[in-house]
Structures are given as structure tokens and as C-alpha cells.
Amino acid sequence: MVKIKEIEKSTEIKILEAAKQEFLERGFDGARMQKIAERAGINKALLHYYFRSKENLFKAIFQSVFENFFPKVVKTFQSEISFLEKLRFFIDNYIDVLSNNPFLPAFILHEIQLRPEMLINSIKEQGFNPTVFLNLFKKEMDNGVICTMPAEHLVVNILSMCIFPVAAAPIIKGMIFKNDDKEYQKFLEERKNIVYQFVINSIKK
């Protein structure tokens, strides 16, 4: 019983990992069940044994992947460190997450454009609340620490500068760095400071 469970789990995980790769790289329409099976080193019929359909498998992947796309922010923002430290920590952390999941941004943006209805479930299931985010800045504005501006715009500005450079990686790589991966990676690393400074410069009083 124990052993069966373990094997089952292991196969399921192999499938999920293979499917994640395939879907992230190719998108739902470009992904192939056969390819997922090959990547997982199993028979294609097993995919349907564990997950009824391609759609089902995709939903399972999408949920887990979607969580990574939204910064895990609550704990950080509730901790006792200063506002500036929170901001710095967030940017650092988020650029790292995206840098380690280079396909994530373009994947999410494309799939959600294709099926916006997927958002509804994902948001509920994963309980990301933009308010936590917004309130961090509103508080500092109210306290007169930073300049007043619509918090929604400020948040979108910050997220833009973290996410877009990863979503557009091949373009930036190609047009600015002559397709040199290392140069691009250095660029991303630099952005941790650059984005932080850029934001601070803009909102400091």
C-alpha cells in the first residue's frame, strides 16, 4: 500500500513536471500530449489515466504556475522591517523568481489573453489580494513619507519594471546584447538595484 502510493505519487509528479515544461514553453495550443509523455518517460495513455484530458492537466499546471506569478508578499509586508527594506526585498525577490522562471511571464500573459475566464478561478484559489500591496504604499503616502500618487499606478509601475524585462527577454537579448545570455543575465541582476533606485527617486519627497 505504502509503496504503491509512493510510485503513484512519483509518476504524478513526473507528469506534472513534464507538463509544466511543455506548457510553459509552447503554450496550451502548442503543447502536445505525446511530448509531455516523452518528457516524463511514460506512455501517453498514462496522462489520461491520471488527468482525464489535456484541458484538465493544463488547469492543474496553470494553477500552480499562476501562484509563482504573483509575488508572495503578505508575510514580507507584515514583518517589522522598514518600508524601504520591504520595497528592496520585494524587488530583489521577485526579479529572482522571474529570472528563474523565464517562460512564466509571457506564458501567463498569453494564456490569460486567450482565456480570461481562467483568472476567476486562479484568483480565488490562490487568494492574492492586491490590497495588501496597495496599502503598503498608501500608508506611507498618508504618513507623508513618500509623494502622493494613485497607488494602483505605482504598483503597476513597479510590477511592469520587474516583469516586462523577463517577458521580453529574447527581444532585449537580441536588440541590446547581441544574443549574449550572460550579458542579459547581468542586466537582469543590475535591475534589482536600478528599479529600486528608480522608484525611490521618483516617490521620495
Added chain:
Amino acid sequence: MVKIKEIEKSTEIKILEAAKQEFLERGFDGARMQKIAERAGINKALLHYYFRSKENLFKAIFQSVFENFFPKVVKTFQSEISFLEKLRFFIDNYIDVLSNNPFLPAFILHEIQLRPEMLINSIKEQGFNPTVFLNLFKKEMDNGVICTMPAEHLVVNILSMCIFPVAAAPIIKGMIFKNDDKEYQKFLEERKNIVYQFVINSIKK
């Protein structure tokens, strides 16, 4: 002869318009030749008569669409208006372009991630030169008008804040504006000023 040419052109344009819609909304893998034919109100075989294959048709679309993605910037930046006016004009203009082509950003980012080799042709054909862009800012830095920072990062920051909010439209709409299209559109309109101010605040001395 004249009439044939006109009809031919008209059919070709109908195809290109239909294909543009289909490809932008669904991506290459999600697009269907049959659907393109229906959208154009013609027989599917005609698609192959005018453009040999789906691949070919896609390339034709991609080239023309890709041009829109890169700001037409040379004329503006070479004109005699001030630096600040150039910046303001650019942001205004670019957000307008993207706002009128809501599928454009996510489409480009996804397709280029899928086939980065497409970039090579597109860049050549369309001759967008990031240097023009970079130099605008470098000059002002050298002249001591704005703070010194790596111009590449500054450009990426500005582009990020223009492009991402459109690429992520369904997410922003869903999470901040309860799927209210008008609220979101207002938000985008506001960003013309917001982004401009945000950049200026950050780089002014």
C-alpha cells in the same frame, strides 16, 4: 487589367485583415486557416492560392504587426522640440498605439518566445535602431540635464511601464477594476501623465 488588379488587391487585403485578427487573438498555434477564411468571407483554398502556407501567411502578418510594436521614434526624436516634449510625445503616442492594439504586446512576446529566430528578420526588415532611443537620453545625461544612469535601463523602464499594462490588461482589469472595461481604459489614459511624471521625477536633477 485594372479591375482584376483591384479585385485581387481587395481579396488579398481581406485575407491579411482576417489573418491579422485571428493570429493576434489566438497566436500561430491557436489560429485556424478555416477560421481565417470565414473571417475573410472566402474559400479556404484561396488562402493557399495567395499565400502558399499558414507559415507564409503568418510571416506576412508578423512583419507588419511587429512594426507597430516598435515605436516610430526617429522622426520625433530628430525634430526640434525639447527633450521633455519628446519624452511626453513618445509616451502619449506609444500608449495610444498599444491601447488601439490590445492584443499586440502579449502576441509578440509569446510568439518571439516560441520562435526567437523570427526576430532576426523582423529587426532587419524594419530597421528599428535602439541607438536612436538610447542616444536621446545619453545626450541629456552628458549635458547634465538629467541624472546619470545606464541608458539601457532607463529605456527598458519606460517601455516596461507602457507595454506591460496593456499586455496584462485582463489581469489588471480583473484584479483592480472588477472587469470594468471603462475603468481600465480610464486607467490607461491616466498613465500617459503618470508614466511621464514618474520618469521625470526619477531622472530630474
Added chain:
DNA sequence: AAATGGTTTAACTAACTGGTCAAAGTTATA
């Protein structure tokens, strides 16, 4: 060791999709 129940596979099916083709339609030219 035989029966049980979950797991894995090879072979297959039905639907879809890009692409072809021969015939019909249409327009310009001789």
C-alpha cells in the same frame, strides 16, 4: 500460489487540420 486491484502499455479510433486539385466562374484580350 492464486486472487485482487491499481498501474502501465501498445494498438487503435475519430475528429481535426493544413494543404491539394480539378472543375467552374469571371474578366480581359484577339
Added chain:
DNA sequence: TATAACTTTGACCAGTTAGTTAAACCATTT
């Protein structure tokens, strides 16, 4: 008007793809 050249169409084909099925496999229980 007849012919030639281009345009458009319906019917068809071959390859691909998600999904099914029945049989084989394997570990545990009796």
C-alpha cells in the same frame, strides 16, 4: 464571340492529435 488567363470553389487527401480500450504487468493480500 471565342480564347486565354486569372480567380474562386467544393471535394478530397494525408498527417496529426487527443482520447479510448483491452490486455499485460506487478505488488499486496488471502
